[in-house]
Amino acid sequence: METGFRKWIIVVTVVLCVLLELIDTSIVNVALTQMMGNLSATQQEVSWVVASYGIANVIVIPMTGFLAEQFGRKNYFFFSVILFTLASMACGQSTNLWELVAFRFIQGVGGGALMATSQAILIDTFPPKQLPLGQALFGMGVIIGPTIGPTLGGYIVDNYDWPWIFYVNVPVGIMAAIFTWLFIRDPERIKNAIPRPLREIDWSGIGLLILGVGSLQFVLEQGETNDWFDDSTIVLFTVLSVIGIVGFIWRELTAKAPIVDLRVLTKSRNLAVGAFLSFVLGFGLFASVFVFPIFTQRILGFTAAQTGYLLLPGALASGFMMPIIGRMLVKGVPQKLMIPVGFTIFFAFTFWIAARLTPTAGESDFFWPLIVRGVGLGLIFLPITTMSLAGLAGKDAGQAAGLTGMIRQLGGSFGVAIVGTYLERSIAQNRVALLPNISLYNEATTQRIQAFTQNFMAHGFPLEQARQQAYAALEGILMKQVAIITYGQVFTGLGLFFIACVPLVLLIKRNKPGAAIDLNAAH
Incomplete structure (x- = not known):
């Protein structure tokens, strides 16, 4: 446990890193048109700027527990911050599209490590009774990051040039690296851990993870652009993803020292339920952030900056709610009660905003629905996270954090892919x-x-x-x-999906008092 000044410097450091990582998942979206012109790229080619980052993220996130044990968590986190910062600088310096895509992949390797490792650091920083507060601070980054990405990106694109969406990471990354080196410490169990010899590392598991999850992310990112299964490349990568994922699951369930221990899912029913609910959360979070800016900019004629400013209050509402929800959890309010309330609030947001989609809608029409969205997501994220990890110890908690992080990211990719496909095809049908x-x-x-x-x-x-x-x-x-009919159908469909998942809450087991104490052994 950390106390005093060091504790809060660590909090600032890791929350900044989470924000950096997740802002970069969405900040480039508003700059793609400018990149196409400056780098002489087609729309299909420039989409790789987004896809490469997401592919790297989902590959690295589940391996962070192993990598932190192997190299030391502080060393791994410090290296990841440096890698992310240098890759950000290199992205801004890119002179052609494929340079940018390569550096974005490297940036995603560093960024994926930042998110999962930050959560583990916060778990070790706070005493058991304050653990929900630590998770609340982590949740602020997870919920706010993807939402304010378009805000920041829109402002930069409107006032500067696209490389600055990467350069803004550099000073924050340098500061985070300095604070990491000076203030973050490894817990005793990691200091005393003996790295695995190279020959004992689960290389087969690593290869199958890269093949399966990487191919799946590629299909989700590029499917709509390539007309899905009418394209032989998408068919090929779909087959590769099935082979890789099936092989990965078999390997990790049978290996003596797996790179990702999937057996942890059998040790906690709450983790299994929480993993699926994390998928639903990622689906709603990323899909709503994806579809709303498209509607406001293409149909209502808003600028990227206007749309970003419109999303900002809802993101701040999520951030405001996180400490409040953390305190509620500390006082014993059960997650089993809070999660369905959050899902219901998000359901109300989708129907409310669908009703506000009109040809004459203005910024004031969306303000309160987006505030409600922020409150709902806050009530979903933190209870799911604490419920999923409570009662797990040592490496199990670290593996669980990596798994839920990866599944949340995949949920977001599924959400964007499905919504994008629905928009493309339903507009013609309507x-x-x-x-x-x-x-x-x-x-x-x-x-x-x-x-x-x-x-x-x-x-x-x-x-x-x-x-x-x-x-x-x-x-x-x-x-x-x-367009109004189609976008309304998207939002109502998201709401119905959320409300249909509420009965899963009945599967949640009430954690015994003190179960959260074991969380301090994460990673």
Whole structure:
């Protein structure tokens, strides 16, 4: 346990690192168009800037427990901060797309380690009674990071050039590296741990993990761009992901010293339930952050910065809720009660915001629904995390933290992939469904076309050109209505998915008093 000034310096350091890692999952999204122009890349090619980071993340996160034991947690964390910082600088210096993709992968290797290892450091920093507060501070980074990424990215893109979305990491990374070296210490169990000889390391497990999870992440990131299973590359990587994941599960369940001990899932029913709920959380968190900016920018004409500022209050609401929820957990409020409340609040957010999607919607229409979203996510994340890890000891807790982190990231990837595919295909279907209501035999339609035509003629267009402009205007109105219907369906679908998962809470076992004490052995 740490106390006083050192304790809070450690908290600041690891929370900053979590923020850096997760901000970088979404900050580049608003800069992709600018990158396409500056690096002479197509939309399909530039999507690799996002995909490479996500692939590296999901590969590294489940291995952090092993790597921390092998090299020492402080050394591993320090190295990861340095790697992330240097890769960020290199990303900004990239002169072509594939340089940038390579450095983004390296950045993801460092970033994935920051998130899981930060959680372990906080577990060791706080005494058992204050553990929910430590997890609350970690949760602030997890929930706020992906949400404020577009805010920061939008501001940078509007006022500077795209390399600055990477350069902003450098001073924070340098500060985090200095604080890590000066203040973070390894607990005795890690200091006294004997590294495994190279020949005893589970190289087969590492290879299968990279093959299975890396291929799956590739499919999720690139599937929509490549038209899913109509593309032979996606089919190939889908097969590789199945082979890799099945082989990885078999290997980790039978190996004497697995790189990721999946047997920990059989030791705690709460962990198994929590892993699935973490997937649901990642699905809702990343999918909602993905779909909302697309709607506001493409349909309502908001700038990237406007959209980012609109998301910011909800992110701050999550951050505000975390310490409150931590104190509630310390006082004994059961996770089994808080999780369904959080899911229900998120469900209410999705239906509320779906009702606010109109052609004339403004920033004030979305303010309170997004605040509600922030509160709901706060009530979901912390209870799931503490419930999943409570009662586990030593390496088991470290393995559990890595697994839930990876599953949360995969949930986000599934969410973005499914929502992106649904948007692409349902907009066309909804357009076809609305077309019968727009017919030249419909009096309301002909009156609207005549009104548009007269308006364009009044502005100097000849009759034929005015009529073509009228048809184009009517098509624009149709597509805006189609988009509103489709985005509304996405949000309501997210809400129904969340509410359908509430019965899983019945599987949660109430932790015995003092069970959380064992968490201090994590990693």
